[in-house]
Each structure stands twice: as structure tokens, then as C-alpha cells.
Amino acid sequence: MQPRLKPLTALIALYATQSLAADDVSILSEVLVTAPGELPLDSGATTLNRAEIAPKRARTSDTASLLTDIPGVSAQTGGGLSSLPVIRGLADDRLRTKVDGMDLVASCPNHMNSPLSYIDPTAVESIQVYSGVTPVSLGGDSIGGSILVQSAAPAFADPGERLVKGETGIFYRSNGDSWGGNLSGTYATDSLSLTYTGSYAQSDNYKAGGDFKDYGFTGRPGHILDLDEVGSTAYEASNQSVKFGWQNDGNLVDLTYGRQHIPYENYPNQRMDMTDNLSDQFNLAYTGELAWGTLKARAYYEHTQHEMDFGDDKRYWYGGASGGSAALEGNPCSPISGGMTGCAAGMPMYTDGKNGGVTLSAELPLASGDLVRLGGEYQNYRLDDWWTPSGANMWPYTFWNINDGQRDRFALYGEWEISKDRWTHILGVRFENIAMDAGQVHGYNLDSYPTTGTTSPVSQTRDASIFNTQDRAKTDHNWDLSWLARFTPADTQTYEIGLAQKTRSPNLYERYTWSTWQMAAFMNNFVGDGNGYVGNLDLKPEVASTLSLTADWHDAGQQRWGVKLTPYYTYVRDYIDAVQWDSATNAPRVVPVVDNFTVLKYVNQSAYLYGLDLAAHYVVASGTAYGDFRLQGLASYTKGENDDTDDTLYNIMPLNAKLILTQELGPWRNTLEGEFVAGKEDVSQVRNEMQTAGYGLAHLRSRYERKTWSLEVGIENLFDRFYELPLGGAYVGQGTTMTIPPEPNEPQWGTPVPGPGRSIYASLSLSF
Numbered sequence: 125m126q127p128r129l130k131p132l133t134a135l136i137a138l139y140a141t142q143s144l145a146a147d148d149v150s151i152l153s154e155v156l157v158t159a160p161g162e163l164p165l166d167s168g169a170t171t172l173n174r175a176e177i178a179p180k181r182a183r184t185s186d187t188a189s190l191l192t193d194i195p196g197v198s199a200q201t202g203g204g205l206s207s208l209p210v211i212r213g214l215a216d217d218r219l220r221t222k223v224d225g226m227d228l229v230a231s232c233p234n235h236m237n238s239p240l241s242y243i244d245p246t247a248v249e250s251i252q253v254y255s256g257v258t259p260v261s262l263g264g265d266s267i268g269g270s271i272l273v274q275s276a277a278p279a280f281a282d283p284g285e286r287l288v289k290g291e292t293g294i295f296y297r298s299n300g301d302s303w304g305g306n307l308s309g310t311y312a313t314d315s316l317s318l319t320y321t322g323s324y325a326q327s328d329n330y331k332a333g334g335d336f337k338d339y340g341f342t343g344r345p346g347h348i349l350d351l352d353e354v355g356s357t358a359y360e361a362s363n364q365s366v367k368f369g370w371q372n373d374g375n376l377v378d379l380t381y382g383r384q385h386i387p388y389e390n391y392p393n394q395r396m397d398m399t400d401n402l403s404d405q406f407n408l409a410y411t412g413e414l415a416w417g418t419l420k421a422r423a424y425y426e427h428t429q430h431e432m433d434f435g436d437d438k439r440y441w442y443g444g445a446s447g448g449s450a451a452l453e454g455n456p457c458s459p460i461s462g463g464m465t466g467c468a469a470g471m472p473m474y475t476d477g478k479n480g481g482v483t484l485s486a487e488l489p490l491a492s493g494d495l496v497r498l499g500g501e502y503q504n505y506r507l508d509d510w511w512t513p514s515g516a517n518m519w520p521y522t523f524w525n526i527n528d529g530q531r532d533r534f535a536l537y538g539e540w541e542i543s544k545d546r547w548t549h550i551l552g553v554r555f556e557n558i559a560m561d562a563g564q565v566h567g568y569n570l571d572s573y574p575t576t577g578t579t580s581p582v583s584q585t586r587d588a589s590i591f592n593t594q595d596r597a598k599t600d601h602n603w604d605l606s607w608l609a610r611f612t613p614a615d616t617q618t619y620e621i622g623l624a625q626k627t628r629s630p631n632l633y634e635r636y637t638w639s640t641w642q643m644a645a646f647m648n649n650f651v652g653d654g655n656g657y658v659g660n661l662d663l664k665p666e667v668a669s670t671l672s673l674t675a676d677w678h679d680a681g682q683q684r685w686g687v688k689l690t691p692y693y694t695y696v697r698d699y700i701d702a703v704q705w706d707s708a709t710n711a712p713r714v715v716p717v718v719d720n721f722t723v724l725k726y727v728n729q730s731a732y733l734y735g736l737d738l739a740a741h742y743v744v745a746s747g748t749a750y751g752d753f754r755l756q757g758l759a760s761y762t763k764g765e766n767d768d769t770d771d772t773l774y775n776i777m778p779l780n781a782k783l784i785l786t787q788e789l790g791p792w793r794n795t796l797e798g799e800f801v802a803g804k805e806d807v808s809q810v811r812n813e814m815q816t817a818g819y820g821l822a823h824l825r826s827r828y829e830r831k832t833w834s835l836e837v838g839i840e841n842l843f844d845r846f847y848e849l850p851l852g853g854a855y856v857g858q859g860t861t862m863t864i865p866p867e868p869n870e871p872q873w874g875t876p877v878p879g880p881g882r883s884i885y886a887s888l889s890l891s892f
């Protein structure tokens with residue numbers, strides 16, 4: 125989607141410690157000239173540069189999965205292109221995710237089009253992850269970490285020269301028969317630059333390392349899946365962008381237009397699939413090095429048109445005329461008609477999101493050597509979510525899930541960076557005004573917006589009436605405070621302390637979805653647990669207080685060895701959790717549903733999370749006949765509890781570790797990776813979260829890198845081990861997924877989504 129620099133950049137960084145040929149050096153200086161202005165405060169972040177990302181592009185088309193080698197970061201399963209990042213137990217909207225400075229929003233009741241799904245891994249130039257306390261200039265409307273993804277800045281030629289360059293790559297992955305490629309090209313003078321970037325990826329369903337179900341039917345006559353085939357994991361996507369850049373005398377302007385099209389992306393843990401997603405993005409940015417400091421300005425607009433229905437592996441025909449919910453296969457029926465005995469053709473769902481924003485920030489160096497950062501941000505977001513009638517209970521009118529949803533953010537922040545002796549402090553305060561509203565709604569049963577009435581199918585009139593007669597305009601005034609201090613008593617050790625208060629307002633789906641009807645609620649779910657969720661107009665913003673400490677010990681050159689230990693604790697007031705909800709009484713369920721799917725309503729409770737991240741590296745041997753050997757280890761432990769109910773929070777990654785042995789020999793880089801995950805025993809009872817067993821995986825990777833080309837080959841899950849994804853949620857990837865059908869029909873509660881079995885992959889990348 126975005127332009128990129130030569131992979132030679134990657135090569136240079138990869139072998140930075142080795143001597144460089146003279147012509148390499150000139151290209152290195154070109155890269156430095158065109159690099160974007162340094163992001164502030166990146167010392168507190170884990171940064172993945174192009175060299176670190178390049179090898180991973182061979183094995184994934186999901187940008188969020190690039191982050192999972194960072195301690196404390198894991199991925200909640202979504203579609204093949206859009207897992208949701210989880211940092212220290214906080215996921216999705218609880219994190220601030222910016223792609224090229226844009227605050228993208230998932231415009232989907234399942235958060236299928238997550239912010240990171242809008243950029244292909246081949247277009248990513250760098251990713252910065254702030255796992256702990258985030259400076260206020262990089263946070264806002266979030267209570268966890270921040271993820272900043274950048275595509276390549278525009279490249280320019282040396283004075284009087286012309287620059288023509290490009291890159292292309294292809295990949296293949298055996299599990300899922302997945303393939304794709306990317307292409308980019310730049311033409312530039314010393315002041316103008318034009319870059320095209322494109323990528324394409326597609327995959328069939330992947331297979332687990334063994335059978336995980338005893339049925340193959342999908343609800344579609346004649347369409348049977350293998351017992352080890354994970355239904356609804358196929359996808360196809362294309363990303364394209366054109367970036368125009370202009371630079372002159374310390375001023376840089378760039379304008380990018382990007383278009384993403386996903387014809388289909390299926391979800392093994394959602395009852396629906398993405399059947400089309402079209403996103404247009406306009407991003408205009410200015411960076412100026414002025415006499416008094418640095419000024420940055422940005423304006424962006426993003427429009428998402430999102431469609432859902434049942435993908436190939438899920439039943440399409442519903443209603444009595446198709447055989448009813450007991451039938452293992454829904455037979456095509458006609459005419460499309462309402463009622464229990466009627467006939468329904470799928471369940472179309474549409475979402476339209478319009479997201480515009482303006483950001484302005486200034487960095488002012490002070491005479492004392494300190495730095496002051498001031499900024500303002502405005503975001504205007506509009507969302508419509510409607511489901512057109514398809515028959516049976518979904519008849520005869522359009523169901524409005526969210527009608528004219530509005531969420532506008534206005535933020536101001538100030539930050540002061542103080543460096544004195546061996547201490548660096550960053551103090552910040554941020555204010556956000558978040559104004560939200562939504563229009564009146566109705567269910568499938570009416571074509572007007574009810575304000576009275578109780579008798580109607582599946583409570584649609586009652587629920588809509590209650591919603592329509594309440595005040596829906598909400599304004600939150602949110603204050604964030606953060607203090608980060610770094611103490612470097614010697615060149616072999618650094619200590620950091622971070623203390624923060626951070627606030628997140630509910631998203632539109634949490635506040636404004638209204639129907640307690642099981643079927644409708646099933647369609648509103650961000651977490652992949654198979655349950656249904658109902659919004660709550662009374663929700664307050666979540667406020668988190670976090671203390672994070674880091675000790676970093678290493679050799680003086682920071683090359684041979686290092687150990688980094690980060691314990692943390694977060695208390696969240698008004699944490700948005702959920703309680704089981706009884707649609708019949710429109711009240712919390714008196715007798716909880718156990719070991720089955722259920723409907724829940726979002727409520728404010730309180731929660732605390734704590735844990736420990738560990739990262740270590742050690743050069744085992746260098747300069748041997750077999751090259752250099754380096755050992756890297758990561759481990760994370762997280763615990764999350766609801767302080768009101770003593771229940772475990774949902775989707776907390778169990779204790780996990782990675783051990784990575786790398787050999788570097790000339791152009792070769794070979795890696796043996798062990799991944800170890802403990803069993804998930806503590807689970808969320810209110811959501812009937814499933815336990816998963818512990819497992820260990822081995823991955824083998826090899827990279828051969830030359831100046832103008834590179835080859836990456838590897839085997840994921842070398843021993844074809846079967847395992848369940850701890851953050852994979854409930855398997856509802858095939859069958860009569862719109863409801864909980866009577867047995868022996870499927871899907872039933874109790875099957876976690878398994879991880880992929882063995883996959884052999886290869887990618888080839890060329891630059892010119």
C-alpha cells in the first residue's frame with residue numbers, strides 16, 4: 125500500500141556490524157536523507173525496522189502478527205489478515221493504533237477491518253510498540269500501549285540526479301495454499317517523488333496439525349470440509365497506493381492515496397464472514413524544520429464500505445423452508461419470505477464508516493536542552509450499520525444496528541522532556557473531549573422508529589423503544605497524565621519507571637448496539653468467543669492507572685548480551701466487561717448459562733492486570749568457521765482479574781516463551797525457533813471461555829540475502845503439532861452458525877480454534 129525502500133536498506137541494517145562496500149555507503153546516506161523525522165521518545169519503544177520485518181513477510185500477510193516476537197504482545201485470532209494485537213492483556217480499541225499517523229477505526233460489528241489490517245506487511249517500513257506507559261503525545265483514547273506503523277517516507281534523488289528504483293516479491297505458503305506478491309516503484313528528482321506500491325495475497329483454509337472435530341458438513345449442500353481443516357480461514361486481499369512527495373529547504377509534503385479491496389476474508393471464530401471490504405484512504409502530511417523547531421501537520425480521510433454475510437463454509441439458507449435449524453444442510457428455498465416457516469437467503473450486513481482527522485504538533489527545543497511538545501488532534505467519525513431483510517425472522521424491513529453513529533474526538537496535549545545528568549524525564553498531560561451520538565433504530569419488524577410497544581418478535585420493538593426514548597448524546601472529558609523517567613547509572617544498565625493515568629471512551633458498538641435478541645447480539649462481537657453482545661447507553665469511560673518498571677542490563681557496547689525485565693501493574697476503574705443478559709426479562713440473567721454460548725451486556729466493572737515481561741539475548745559465538753551464533757529469549761506472564769466479580773478477564777495469554785537460535789554466515793541467516801505456551805486454566809466464567817492445553821512448537825527459517833535479491837524459506841510448526849490457540853476463541857467456522865442449533869447439528873460450544881499445522885513457505889524478493 126505504501127512505498128518502500130530498497131531491501132538493501134534491510135541488508136545494511138542486518139549486517140550493520142560488518143564492513144560496508146563503498147557503494148553501499150552512498151546508498152545508506154540516501155536512506156538517511158529520506159528517513160522521516162525521528163519519532164519522539166522512541167527510546168521507550170520496541171522498534172521493528174524493515175530488516176527485522178522482511179523475514180516475517182514470507183510467513184504472514186497479517187501485519188498484527190509481525191508484533192508477536194515482542195515480549196508482552198500477542199495476537200487475538202481474527203481473519204487471516206486481521207488478528208487483533210493484545211499488549212499485556214489489553215486488546216483492540218484499548219490500544220492506540222496509528223497507521224501513517226491516521227487513527228483508523230474498525231468499522232464492523234466484529235472489528236474485522238482492524239486498523240492494522242489496512243496495511244500489508246510488505247508495505248510496512250517500521251513499527252514502534254509502546255508496551256508500557258505511553259507518552260501522551262502518542263496515546264489518547266486508549267488505556268494500553270500504542271502501536272505506530274509507518275510506511276516508507278518518500279525517497280528523493282541527490283541534487284541534480286534522478287532516482288528510479290523499485291522492488292518486487294512473491295511468496296508461497298503450503299498450508300492453505302497461500303500465495304501473493306508485491307510490487308513498488310519510485311521515480312524521483314531531488315525535490316519531487318512519486319511512488320506506487322501494490323500487493324496481493326490469497327489463501328484457502330488452513331489445516332490444523334490433526335483432526336479437531338468429528339463432522340465435515342458446512343450447512344451448504346455438498347460442501348464438506350476435512351476433519352483437520354479449519355473452516356472459514358480463507359481470504360483474498362489487494363492493497364494499492366500512490367504516494368507523492370515534495371521537499372524543499374527543510375519542508376516535506378506528502379500526499380498518499382491508498383485503496384484496499386478485500387473480496388472475502390472468512391472468520392473461524394465469528395458467525396459471519398467479510399464478503400467485501402473496500403477502503404479509500406487520503407493522507408496529506410507536512411513536516412517542517414523551522415527556526416524555532418519542528419512542525420508537523422496532517423489531514424486524513426478514510427472511507428470504509430464493509431459487507432458481511434455467510435462465506436463458503438457457513439450455511440446460507442435459513443428458515444423453515446430450508447429445513448429449519450435442525451437440518452445439517454440448509455436447502456435452497458423460495459420464495460424469500462418471513463416467519464418461522466419462511467425462507468431466508470443469507471444475512472446481508474452493511475457497514476459504512478467515514479473517518480476524517482486533522483493533527484498538528486510542534487516540537488520546541490529549549491535553551492536548557494529540554495524539549496517541549498505541544499499538539500492538537502481532531503477526529504470526526506461517522507458510522508452506519510444496517511442489515512437488509514433476507515427472510516424468515518429477518519423480514520420484512522431493514523434492521524438498524526447503528527443508525528448515524530457519531531464519535532468525534534478533540535484532543536490537546538503538552539509534553540516536557542527533561543534531560544539532566546543521568547536522568548531523562550518525560551512529563552505529559554492530555555485532555556480529550558469525546559462527543560458521541562446515534563440516531564433512532566428499528567428492527568426487521570418495522571419500517572419506523574418505535575417509541576412505545578412491547579409485543580413483537582424477539583423483543584425488537586421493546587428494545588428499540590427503550591433505546592429510542594433515551595438520551596443518546598454523550599460527552600466525555602478525559603484526562604491522561606504520564607510520567608516516564610529513565611535513569612542510566614552506567615553504560616551497562618538502564619532503569620525506567622512509568623506512571624500513568626489513561627482513559628478510553630466506549631466505542632460506538634459498546635454504547636449503541638441495542639437488541640437483546642440472541643441472533644442480533646451474536647452479530648455484535650469483537651472477541652471471537654461465539655457469544656452475543658448488547659451495548660449499554662450508560663457506559664462510562666475506562667480509566668487505567670499503570671505502574672511499569674524496567675531494568676535493562678547489558679554489556680557496554682549493547683551487542684554481546686542483554687537482559688531486560690519489566691514488571692507492571694494496571695488498575696482499571698470502570699473497565700468495560702460484560703454480564704450475562706436475559707432478553708425475556710431484559711435484566712441480568714439470574715441463573716448463569718454454563719458451558720454454552722450466551723448473550724451478554726457491556727457493563728462498567730473494575731479490573732486489574734499485572735505481569736512480567738522478560739527479554740534476553742546472548743552472543744554464543746562469533747567469528748567461527750560456522751559464523752556467528754546468537755541466542756534470544758522472550759517470556760511473558762500476564763494475569764487479569766475482574767475486581768468486582770473475581771472472574772478472570774477474557775483472552776489473557778497464558779505464560780509463554782520463545783527461544784531463538786540464529787546463525788549468521790555470510791549471506792546466510794538460519795534460525796531455529798522454539799515457542800512454548802502453558803495451558804490456559806484461568807478462564808472467564810461469565811463468557812464461558814474455554815480452557816486450552818499447553819504446547820510447544822518448533823520453527824525453522826533460512827534467509828539468503830544478496831545486494832539486489834533475497835530468498836526466505838522456512839517451515840512453520842516443523843513437527844506438525846496440533847494445538848489450540850489460547851486467544852483463538854470459539855470455533856464457529858462452519859455449519860448453522862446464525863444460531864445455537866439442536867444437536868447433532870453444529871456448531872456447538874466447546875471447540876477452541878486450532879492453530880495451523882505444518883507449513884512450508886518461501887519468498888523471493890528483488891530490488892532494482
Ligand SMILES: [Cu+2]
Pocket residue numbers: 231232233234235236237397398430431432
Ligand atoms: Cu464485519
